[in-house]
Amino acid sequence: MEDPIAVALAAPVSSLPIGPYFYEPKYDGHRMVMRRSVGGVRCQSRAGRDSTRSWPDLAAAGMALENGVILDGEAVVFRSGRLDFSAAQSRMASSPARVAALARQHPASYAAFDIIATARHGDVRARPWTERRQLLLEAVGDLGPPIQPVPVTDDPEVALFWYNALRAQGVEGIVAKPAGGSYRAARIWKKLRHSDVVDLVVVGFTGTYRRPRAVVVELPDGRRAMSQRLDARISADVAAHLAQVEPGGLARAAGGEVFTAIRPGLVVEAAAGSTRHAVVTVIRVR
Incomplete structure (x- = not known):
């Protein structure tokens, strides 16, 4: 199977789709593909980077999986009974020693929501979601924390209840998946x-690799725009990603600003209203 694995994504909607769908809570954490092989467990980020060193506790737990299993899910951290995205983000921007301390202080959990391969069947991506869900339960159903399957319902009323009731626990919303x-x-x-x-894909930045001042993103309509100045926390998160990319050349944004181009891979969240006039306010790195 290819490495890295290109992951499935979700398109935003303004209302819950009704039909032959299954619904899952959308957890607020870091997307992670967990790959069990003879050599151990490898964790992969949404962008395809090796993130194993950021999640040593989850990598250790993944050793309980059968050889050949590949899961898709979300690495999350709970603090005081609530999902804490900043705690998960700290894992990605910390040294190995700091990560080890964070893992002891706030252990991570893995919310598995799909399965890409199994020990018995190999690649199962072509199978319908309903079959993959059953294979997922067979692979992780008996493991227990910290690796657990996300809850699922085919009842839109239950999904809307989750949407409203679980917000206080840090659940971002609901993901709807076609049954077939x-x-x-x-x-x-x-x-x-x-x-x-x-969600916006970053195609470049200004400032230095260690201290980026702003990012250049691709807007939903295809335009490229420069963000407003990043705050210190977001700048540090972007710098952690830039440390793993190859140096790029110079380019110009639509407004004429010169920036350093990078290969797409980094994704940021921005305030939706801020993109209308291409004045992008970055909220956080995904």
Whole structure:
């Protein structure tokens, strides 16, 4: 199987889709593909980077999986009974020693929501979601924390109850998945979120690799725009990603600003209203 694995994504919607769908809570954490092989467990980020060193506790727990199993899910951290995205983000931007301390202080959990391969069947991405869900339960159902399957319902009323009731626990919203859908590297699912945000792909930055001042993103309509100045926390998160990319050349944004181009891979959340006039306010790194 290819490495890295291109993951399936969800397109934002303004209302819960009704039909032959299954619904899952959308957890607020870091997307992670967990790959069990003879050599151990490898964790992969949404962008395809090796993130194993950021999640040593989850990598250790993944050793209980059968050899050949590949899961898709979300690495999350709970603090005081609530999902804490900043705690998960700290894992990605910390040294190995700091990560070890964070793992002891706030252990991570893995919310598995799909399965890409099994020990017995190999690649199962072409199978319908309903079959993959059963294979997922067979692979992780008996493991227990910290690796657990996400809850699922086919009842839209239950999904809307989750949407409203679980917000206090840090659940972002609901993901709807077609019952008969295969797993593909495209926006094949639907997501209904509480926050008025949009995911944007970063194509460049200004400042230095260690201290980026702003990022250049691709807007939903295809335009490229420069963000407002990043705050210190977001700048540090972007710098952690830039430390793993190859140096790029110079380019110009639509407004004429010169920036350093990078290969797409980093994704940020921005306030949706801020993109209308290409004045992008970055909220956080995904």
